[in-house]
Amino acid sequence: MSAPRVSVLTATHNGSEYLDRTIRSVLHQTFEDFEYLIVDDASTDNSLTIIHEHARQDHRIRPIAHPVQAGPPGALNLALSAARGDYIAILDHDDLALPKRLERQLEFMDRHPDHGAVGSAVRQIDGYGNTLRHQTYPLHPAAAHWGLLFGASLLHSASMYRRSLVERLGGYSTNHAYLCDYELLIRIAQQARITNLPDVLACYRRHDDQTSARHSQRQNGQMLLLQYALQAAWLHHRPSLEVFSAMRRWMYGHPPAEPALAAAAVESLRTLFGQYLQGFTPQPSDQEAVALDCARRWAKMAHYSYRLHPQFSRDCWREARRLAPNLKADLAFRRSLRRR
Structure with missing residues (x-):
């Protein structure tokens, strides 16, 4: 069986409240040549049951059960090691991919072999799905690279990466548990161009139980030190x-x-x-x-x-x-x- 063009990766730990909607958003993509690897990271709710129910109905879903919690970088690395697509698309377990996301990002990456990652504009939503605001990210590769000095210039949950490059870089760093996405993006940007599409291709959910909200103080501390080190190293x-x-x-x-x-x-x-x-x-x-x-x-x-x-x-x-x-x-x- 030939490998799919895109591997979509989702890692979840006790994400059952939003997981069904997240999975359905991937299955409703206009581009259909993908596999969907969903890692259940030792959930104690019914997340794994939801994953298996969808997998029985759609062969593109590949469930991965991890018995001991590995955290975001460990779970994503597990999915990455099983991925077969030319590209990997990330979607957090509480977010949504809009129907043309894979189609638009795949077209861009195929046309721009010098790029290692592409993101998009996003619609921020609350826990009930109500729109909070639209958020844009730098559209020029140079601005996206410069923006890394101040934070993530691509939203992880709306990004597509070139799998060969991510694997060559060693995947996600387990030394940056709450910023593994930002740290990986920095390493990608040192090897290839990065940018964003102007289209709104994902919905990013803001709620009190998301990882960034629960660990905001620790995340901000790690972000400060990582940005400080980056400015010293680059400039x-x-x-x-x-x-x-x-x-x-x-x-x-x-x-x-x-x-x-x-x-x-x-x-x-x-x-x-x-x-x-x-x-x-x-x-x-x-x-x-x-x-x-x-x-x-x-x-x-x-x-x-x-x-x-x-x-x-x-x-x-x-x-x-x-x-x-x-x-x-x-x-x-x-x-x-x-x-x-």
Whole structure:
């Protein structure tokens, strides 16, 4: 029997509440030449029963029962070792793949052999399936690569990877239990291009019982250290951990209260951008894509600090407009600029 083009991988531990809907979303794909490997990672609910019920009705499903809990990286590596497709598509046990996901991502990967991974825009939904927001990710490979310095620039549960590359890299790292997806993406990006499609091809569910919610503090700590190490390795940029953490938190809405720390964070991003352009963007189109992404980060910092640090807010907005002259501020922020 010939190998399928795509291997879809799902790992679950006590995911029965949403698992049936997740499986059905894969079975309803417009592209049908796939296998679906579902690892039950020592669940104590009826997850394995749900998997076997679907497997009896569709031969493309390959159940894998793991008697001792291995955690996300171990369970995904188990599925990866059994995968036969040219590509692997990841779907978390509580998320949904929209019907054209495999078709669109497969077409892209076949046309772009220099790419190791492709993601997509996603629709965030709550536990009941209600839409919360649409989330986009960088569409230019250079912007996606640059974005890794600040977090995952592809959503794992909406990503398709080239299987041969992932296997050559050794799969998921068990040393990064809560960030194995981000750490793998970093290694992929060091070997091949990564990007996202503009299409919304998956639904990402936000709820209190998801892994990222239950382990958010530990995950954030690991993310901080991994990003700090990445900047040092790629760019030899070594601000203090305090300054780096302040810059990172500022981008997510929490500017530092101390003016000296805010000034150091501003200078750190300025230096980071300059060093990245020198080392990683040989083409003008790459430079433009990275500059636009950086401008948006400056704009966020300007917006989040206009009450606490008016002068730093102006400085950040000036940097944003220097990199992207046509960048628009939201109404509240424009009013704050006029008041000063």
